[in-house]
Amino acid sequence: MRRSLDLVVTSVATQLMEATAATATQVSEAVLAQLVEQFDVDASFLRHHDNDIRAWVLVAEWPRRTNVPDPDPQAVIHFTSADPVLTQCEQSRKPVVVGAELPSRSLWRRMSAGRQDGASSVAAAPLVSRGATIGVLGFVKFGARRWKQEEINTLEAVAALFAQLQARIAAEEKLRYLAEHDDLTGLYNRRALIAHLSERLAPSSPGPVAVLYLDLDRLKPINDYLGHTAGDWFIRVFAQRIRACAGQSMIARLGGDEFVVVPDQSMSAATAEAFARRLGAMLRERLAIGGHMITRSVSIGLATGTPGRDNSTDLLRRADEAVLTAKRGGGNQVAVSTDDMSLKSAFRNDIELHLQGDIDSEALLLHYLPEVDLWTGAIVAAEALVRWRHPIWGLLLPDSFIGIAESTNLAGELGQWVMRSACAEFSRWRANGVGQSAVLRINVSPVQLITRGFVRSVADTIEEFGLDGASICLEITERAVVHDIETTRNTLHELKEVGVQIAIDDFGSGYAVLSHLKSLPVDILKIDAGFVRDLGTNAGDLAIVRAIIGLAEAFGLQLVAEGVETPAAAQTLMQHGCHRAQGFLLSKPVPGNAMEALLAARWMPLPFLADRPTLSAGAV
Known part of the structure; x- marks a missing residue:
């Protein structure tokens, strides 16, 4: 039996190593099905510990329950009403085995209603990472069951593997978020913006695609007079205002006082210019900072691109050039980029004309x-x-x-x-x-x-x-x-x-x-x-x-x-x-x-x- 249980742990480890954030639930469910058969029990569950809402959240279960109401009353179990088994797991951080005599309010009694007077035997192991409980893995047998020490050891080992999976996915999700978002405002950053524009400008995508490049006018006096803390606060509030004004648009902060808004719908240059002027007017509303009422205008550069023809970098560059024109004109205005297609086309054609002939020559x-x-x-x-x-x-x-x-x-x-x-x-x-x-x-x-x-x-x-x-x-x-x-x-x-x-x-x-x-x-x-x-x-x-x-x-x-x-x-x-x-x-x-x-x-x-x-x- 020991060898059989060792093979179970090896199999589970192999399956969980292949899991990603997108497939974790599906893989977890498959593992639970395997373990239910191995341990000869009736049901299994995997829950994660959510400190934000102070509850145990259901991640996977086997077998899947039928006729589940919406919302599922068992999907989230708050700490204050948690079953004693969950509470014991969190407190002891060691596997817990409970026999057939459980409190009448127990989740397991509800699960086994109608079978052997609702009696259940439960074995559960906490998922522990860095000394903290981050979840629980459990198995339910309708009726009495004696758990051998080898089985408890296996349960604890499998729970450790699930804890590693959860910690790995959390780290990857955090890295993904940090890689795509600005830390001050929570808006998207340049990398995420470029990826979004690349998708919007892909061939056969709807267009034109409008890009509004926003640059706050005269932010420096706020930093100089009220301090950088006030300046950062102003940037955060300004970002919130853009969210409120721009609706479902993609919004990114490129650093400093520069932002980009990409409307979620296709817009002609004329429609996008009207939208930019409305946005500029709404963003000029006064703000209170440290007892001072502050008004700051915004310069906006506008460029539109055609899917399949324009690329994200060029479109963003043209919008940037337009906002510089607006700034040079005194700020507080919208400047529309004019495509200089002849120069761009001439450069590309010239590159294509000479490159092949210059490979293997002294030009490289x-x-x-x-x-x-x-x-x-x-x-x-x-x-x-x-x-x-x-x-x-x-x-x-x-x-x-x-x-x-x-x-x-x-x-x-x-x-x-x-x-x-x-x-x-x-x-x-x-x-x-x-x-x-x-x-x-x-x-x-x-x-x-x-x-x-x-x-x-x-x-x-x-x-x-x-x-x-x-x-x-x-x-x-x-x-x-x-x-x-x-x-x-x-x-x-x-x-x-x-x-x-x-x-x-x-x-x-x-x-x-x-x-x-x-x-x-x-x-x-x-x-x-x-x-x-x-x-x-x-x-x-x-x-x-x-x-x-x-x-x-x-x-x-x-x-x-x-x-x-x-x-x-x-x-x-x-x-x-x-x-x-x-x-x-x-x-x-x-x-x-x-x-x-x-x-x-x-x-x-x-x-x-x-x-x-x-x-x-x-x-x-």
């Missing part, structure tokens, strides 16, 4: 961004970044042409050029005795990952230039991971057989990859620069970074922080356990000869970190 070159160990100053890796000497537009960064390369099926060809050129240069450095212990990092596009023959191409390139696979790290974005998850998972496993390292770049910018992380052969998480730049001053970013560090620790992954631009950010990262970093504080991307010189020096002085932080007891 590589710069390298050093990765540094903040504790020692050691240069541990170099990230290869492509540049393009364009005949008209000058030196272009990847953001200017990578997207066009992907849309014109040139991403694979461009990526192969980067791979071969970077490996060739890295091989020359090593032949010169430089960078023997360093890692070469190469970015891989979503298109490359699902291209037939990509893994073979990587293996052949590494072999051609006499490199060992462990010295190469391929960086993929979260977008690449979920672009085609099954193909990506297979490709990554094949790449691991080649011996290369795998890093997820810009980690935290999305959250879809979280549910797949445990099944992907990933070595490194690179924290998105958007969470790093303001570390030391932004509590919301710190909370996200700490959560990512916790995830990396749980999965045994290395960490690299991107976008380190201030000593405060570097010191904060070190204090919380992340000591590898890239960013302009350390070095800008440099040409190949300069990168070789840095690797030859092996380390760089870090005077801005002369006083290394001491790890606190609560650091992750």
